[in-house]
Amino acid sequence: MIRKNILKLVTAAMILLALLSGGCNEEGNVTITLPPDFQRPPEPVPEKFLIDVYWDATYSMQGYTTLDAGNVYRTLPDILGDIGSSMGEVKFYRFGENIQPLEGREYRKFSSPAPYDELITAVHNVIDKADSSHLSIIITDLFESDSDWSNVTRKLRDKYFSKHLAVAVIGIKSSFNGDIFDVGLNAAKFNYNSYDDPARFRPFYLILMGSEMSINEFMEKFQERQTLPNETNYLLLSENLTESTDDFSQLKLQGVENFFADDRLNISDKRVKEFGLDSFNDAATFTVNFEYKQPLGACLPDMTALNSQVRILYLNEQEWQVKDGNDIKIELLPVEADSYAAKVTLTPEKTFVRGAINFVQASLSPTSKGYKLPEWVAAWSMANVDVAPENFDGSKTVNLIHVLGSLKDSVFATAHPALLNINFIVDNR
Secondary structure, three states, X not given: OHHHHHHHHHHHHHHHHHHHHOOEOOOOOEOOOOOOOOOOOOOOOOOOEEEEEEEEOEHHXXXXXXXXXXXXXXXXXXXXHHHHHHHEEEEEEEEOOOEEEOOOOHHXXXXXXXXXXXXXXXXXXHHHHOOOOOEEEEEEOOOOHHHOHXXXXXXXXXXXXXXXXXXXXXXXXXXXXXXXXXXXXXXXXXXXXOOOOHHHOEEEEEEEEEOHHHHHHHHXXXXXXXXXXXXXXXXXXXXXXXXXXXXXXXXXXEEXXXXXXXXXXXXXXXXXXXXEEOOOOOOEEEEEEEEOOOOOOEOEEOOOOEEEEEEEEEEEOOEEEEEOOOOOEEEEEEEEOOEEEEEEEEOHHHHOOOOOEEXXXXXXXXXXXXXXXXXXXXXXXXXXXXXXXXXOXXXXXXXXXXHHHXXXXXXXXXXXXXOEEEEEEEEOO
């Protein structure tokens, strides 16, 4: 009986000790939980990617299979099968109005004219079917029945951009001899022959949808395998403007005034820096250095047209609340080629809540006018106007700048691409 009572007392003491020390370490420091809407955790690297390839089987694609000279399109089935297998598991589908799976190596038939017998192109149906956890690839000439690209853009925005996923476009010019449909306001049809003249080659496109990691890996492998001299261009639309948006896990800190490094809150997330203040009334500043590394196909930001977005939260009885007003300024300073410094300046009494833990979420992003498509998009685009047969230029894509411009606007409005993220905590208790 005495032994049982002793065990009960020991157990009760251990529980009481755990309750008293919960959230504290031996030095009396506390551990806090970061705001729930803080940046998503780094994307884990999968053992293999799951890849779905959707082939546009409409008649307008047949012209890419009819000539020998300069025909990179006919090598595409083997290239995609090879890259897909090297990255993970790849499945192929054909689509027109509906989507059908392809068995075995049936996809290799798309290097010949026979499979192209569909009359309606419904890219929007492919987006509906696509599994956003996979890398999905659509091969198409960017023709959409009824020219309903606004619907396509909306679906991409809702399914990908709003979920921290990316979309990319690879444009390739290849020889072509066939019919081109729905040109101009009268939806005219033209027969176009590029012959073996590279200046007359017609573009086709690969639309990539999925995680930015899978898209970047695919584009790098695709670029490595492009052995023919066909003109090829890339466009990447994501929430990042660099290879990886820099934060305190990579940034170099210098020029610190009125801040000091602190670790009382046991912040394990290396993207967040913890500071203390020497004075709550004096101005505080620090500078971070970073390098601009442009991913393949990324939109170029105008470094002279950047905006800073700042949000201040403070911890009130274990609940994060938004604080109104701050005087934080972020100034971008060029250092040397592709190297920059961002200087952060603030007055604690105007920015922080006294006696509380404050969390700063800040980013540096381009303005809408400073986030521009690569120059090749305009060069490959043709206005959707009525033209005479002798003036029709089949080496360009009708409304390309409108289609890709609407995607660019969607990712800018939804995902807010950032050049730099500066997240830090200040304990003012």
